[in-house]
Amino acid sequence: MEFCPTCGNMLLYELPHMGRSARFYCPTCPYVCYLESRVKIKRRQHLVKKVIEPIFSQDDLDNAPKAEVTCPKCGHGLAAYKSMQTRSADEPETILYACLEKSCRHTWRD
Known part of the structure; x- marks a missing residue:
């Protein structure tokens, strides 16, 4: 432009x-x-990927509250959860889940 x-x-x-x-x-x-x-071309700008930090660390999984929610990947019935305000203040908060099955560790949001 x-x-x-x-x-x-x-x-x-x-x-x-x-x-x-x-x-x-x-x-x-x-x-x-x-x-x-x-x-x-006047200038080139190289884009750098940001490092994505995991939602749940091992300490979070050990200390987070647990809920009886079925994992969509493995079907395990227990998951750790964390709630975060990811959108504007008038929107509901997002609930993030992590499966507690050691072989799965799948994360999803609700």
């Missing part, structure tokens, strides 16, 4: 027509910027 250096409005794109090259133009003032055939 480019902006007019004269008045600050967003420039509009016009396709090439009748031998004229493509251009950006300002709809409110006479500013025109003709485009070259090659586009140069």
Whole structure:
């Protein structure tokens, strides 16, 4: 997105027509910027993945309250739960569950 250096409005794109090259133009003032055939990338920004921390640590599983909820993955009937406010204040809180079966440890939300 480019902006007019004269008045600050967003420039509009016009396709090439009748031998004229493509251009950006300002709809409110006479500013025109003709485009070259090659586009140069001004800068590249490398994205870095954020490290995702687990919802339940081993200490959380040992000390968290337990509920009789069936795990959707293994069918075990006991899970640790934690409630968090993940959305805005007028929305209900999210309940996060972790299966207590040692071979499963599946996590899900309600």
